[in-house]
Amino acid sequence: MGETITEKILARAAGKRSVEAGEFIEAEVDLAMSHDNTFLVSKIFREIREKNMVWNPDRVVVVLDHRSPANSIKTAEMHKDIRGFVEIHHIKNFYDVGEGICHQVVSEKGFVYPGMLIVGTDSHTTTYGAFGAFATGIGATDMAMVWSTGRLWLKVPKTLRFNISGKPGRYVMARDIILHIISRVGVDGANYRSCEFYGDTIKGMSIDGRMCIANQAVEMGVKAAIIPPDKKTFDYLKSRVHGLFKSVYADDDAVYEKNFDFDISDLEPQVACPHKIDNVKPISRVVGLDVDQAVLGSCTNGRLEDIAIAAEILKGKTISKNVRMIVSPASRSVYLQCIEYGYIQILMKAGAVLVNPGCGPCLGIHQGVIASGERVVSSTSRNFRGRMGSPDAEIYLASPATVAASALRGKITDPREI
Amino acid sequence: MIIKGKAIKYGNDVNTDVILPGRYLHLTDPEEMVKHVLEDLDPDFLKKFHIGDVVVAGRNFGCGSSREQAVMCLKYAGVGCIVAKSFARIFYRNAINQGLPVVESPDAADIIDSGDELEIDINEGFIVDKTKNLRFSFHPIPGFIKKILEAGGLIPRLKKLGEE
Numbered sequence: 295m296g297e298t299i300t301e302k303i304l305a306r307a308a309g310k311r312s313v314e315a316g317e318f319i320e321a322e323v324d325l326a327m328s329h330d331n332t333f334l335v336s337k338i339f340r341e342i343r344e345k346n347m348v349w350n351p352d353r354v355v356v357v358l359d360h361r362s363p364a365n366s367i368k369t370a371e372m373h374k375d376i377r378g379f380v381e382i383h384h385i386k387n388f389y390d391v392g393e394g395i396c397h398q399v400v401s402e403k404g405f406v407y408p409g410m411l412i413v414g415t416d417s418h419t420t421t422y423g424a425f426g427a428f429a430t431g432i433g434a435t436d437m438a439m440v441w442s443t444g445r446l447w448l449k450v451p452k453t454l455r456f457n458i459s460g461k462p463g464r465y466v467m468a469r470d471i472i473l474h475i476i477s478r479v480g481v482d483g484a485n486y487r488s489c490e491f492y493g494d495t496i497k498g499m500s501i502d503g504r505m506c507i508a509n510q511a512v513e514m515g516v517k518a519a520i521i522p523p524d525k526k527t528f529d530y531l532k533s534r535v536h537g538l539f540k541s542v543y544a545d546d547d548a549v550y551e552k553n554f555d556f557d558i559s560d561l562e563p564q565v566a567c568p569h570k571i572d573n574v575k576p577i578s579r580v581v582g583l584d585v586d587q588a589v590l591g592s593c594t595n596g597r598l599e600d601i602a603i604a605a606e607i608l609k610g611k612t613i614s615k616n617v618r619m620i621v622s623p624a625s626r627s628v629y630l631q632c633i634e635y636g637y638i639q640i641l642m643k644a645g646a647v648l649v650n651p652g653c654g655p656c657l658g659i660h661q662g663v664i665a666s667g668e669r670v671v672s673s674t675s676r677n678f679r680g681r682m683g684s685p686d687a688e689i690y691l692a693s694p695a696t697v698a699a700s701a702l703r704g705k706i707t708d709p710r711e712i
Numbered sequence: 713m714i715i716k717g718k719a720i721k722y723g724n725d726v727n728t729d730v731i732l733p734g735r736y737l738h739l740t741d742p743e744e745m746v747k748h749v750l751e752d753l754d755p756d757f758l759k760k761f762h763i764g765d766v767v768v769a770g771r772n773f774g775c776g777s778s779r780e781q782a783v784m785c786l787k788y789a790g791v792g793c794i795v796a797k798s799f800a801r802i803f804y805r806n807a808i809n810q811g812l813p814v815v816e817s818p819d820a821a822d823i824i825d826s827g828d829e830l831e832i833d834i835n836e837g838f839i840v841d842k843t844k845n846l847r848f849s850f851h852p853i854p855g856f857i858k859k860i861l862e863a864g865g866l867i868p869r870l871k872k873l874g875e876e
């Protein structure tokens with residue numbers, strides 16, 4: 295019987311010839327990522343292994359991004375503790391405040407390549423599936439176990455296959471495509487499943503777009519979201535990954551629990567309305583709603599392609615005086631490229647507020663917290679109640695193009711009209 | 713392992729942001745965390761709640777972020793068990809690792825109402841709604857997970873294994 299990418303990667307990680315969906319395995323982890331919650335992980339880790347060291351410091355990456363730079367004394371103390379911990383444990387893959395959002399940094403620095411089993415203490419760890427890896431989010435206790443033993447028990451998930459075809463229209467971005475898919479599948483429609491993405495739409499998509507797809511797939515409950523690697527993947531990895539890797543592909547007769555087919559040729563920009571990500575409407579049904587804040591950034595949509603499109607829309611223009619537009623490039627490297635291409639200048643002149651690379655307003659703690667009764671249009675990851683500040687605010691999630699167009703007009707706007 | 717308590721019921725897709733909002737993630741003191749448990753979903757939760765009470769919910773309980781603090785604050789508050797139609801996967805793992813019993817039972821989650829007196833037998837795999845005089849069974853929890861729950865979480869379990 296043929297196997298999916300998911301089954302092949304998990305079999306290899308478990309040291310078995312093959313695995314079946316539903317089977318419990320103990321797998322060896324190739325990479326363990328954690329961010330500011332390294333503080334909690336290290337606290338639990340010290341409880342298990344008072345004196346011992348992490349199992350393999352080279353396979354551990356720590357990125358400070360969630361409250362970065364520190365927003366309070368409490369956070370500063372946590373960051374300080376983490377810095378001490380990584381030093382004692384010789385974790386040299388440590389990226390301090392300002393380097394960027396963990397998922398972007400880990401990908402850019404060449405830690406990710408096809409066929410890996412990656413765990414991270416963050417639900418959007420699925421992002422690394424854009425490079426053909428099986429990557430999944432875990433909690434702090436699980437991570438403390440991984441640090442101790444390099445291993446983790448997993449249940450082999452069933453695999454869903456998504457076939458996406460059609461050429462997206464003008465200003466229709468990867469975000470619109472995945473929001474549309476989430477609306478059809480539902481926020482728990484792929485719970486405990488792994489999903490694999492195929493089709494000419496995915497093939498034609500940039501790496502930035504693919505990362506957005508794998509990132510948002512978790513909003514359907516998935517354990518992992520995998521895009522098979524191709525020439526684009528290898529081109530991206532060429533200058534970043536040193537050493538050999540073996541790409542993993544599904545067999546022709548692989549068995550999927552279910553197939554989903556989408557043709558996105560006629561898709562219009564999509565907007566996820568409060569307070570659930572599958573509450574998605576085509577933009578024509580929400581245009582005209584006033585917005586108080588527009589946010590461009592996050593591990594979902596803070597990459598070069600995202601900022602480029604916003605700059606294209608806002609070039610030589612001024613955003614509405616009623617809107618605060620906050621822009622946070624996903625990493626130092628993205629930021630530098632944006633400076634090089636003149637995007638930052640364009641956005642600053644248009645009236646946007648540029649904040650440092652990091653999670654920023656996505657987590658609702660600093661750098662653009664929203665007040666009660668306010669409405670925000672945002673390219674960030676989630677629109678849960680209270681996510682970006684007051685629980686009485688409304689969050690509309692949309693593509694960077696829609697966010698930029700909406701900032702310009704002061705109300706939710708179809709970017710194709712600009 | 714037998715849990716007795718009153719049901720407090722919520723709907724589908726209770727996410728980790730409403731269980732413990734991001735603005736409280738810097739808290740490490742259990743007492744402080746408990747003050748904000750479920751605050752954005754139900755500001756009156758703590759007024760109705762007694763230690764040992766059972767949170768009953770619909771589908772996809774605990775969806776969203778991987779924050780283990782969402783489980784920790786429910787556990788620190790003294791929630792006896794969570795019964796839901798289904799759980800989001802990271803939350804489910806975190807709950808077991810923290811020693812907070814989680815039970816999937818679509819029927820029970822449908823029929824139980826807030827205020828019902830419940831008795832849950834984790835080992836035998838059933839829930840009794842004493843108010844309604846009904847009994848629901850659920851898939852028994854695998855042995856190794858039961859041991860983690862009995863020990864009070866993964867860390868105590870590991871310590872116990874170390875001593876044995």
Ligand code: SF4
Nearest residue numbers: 592593653656657675
């Ligand atoms: S940008 Fe938002 S979704 Fe991404 S890792 Fe940071 S807080 Fe999480």
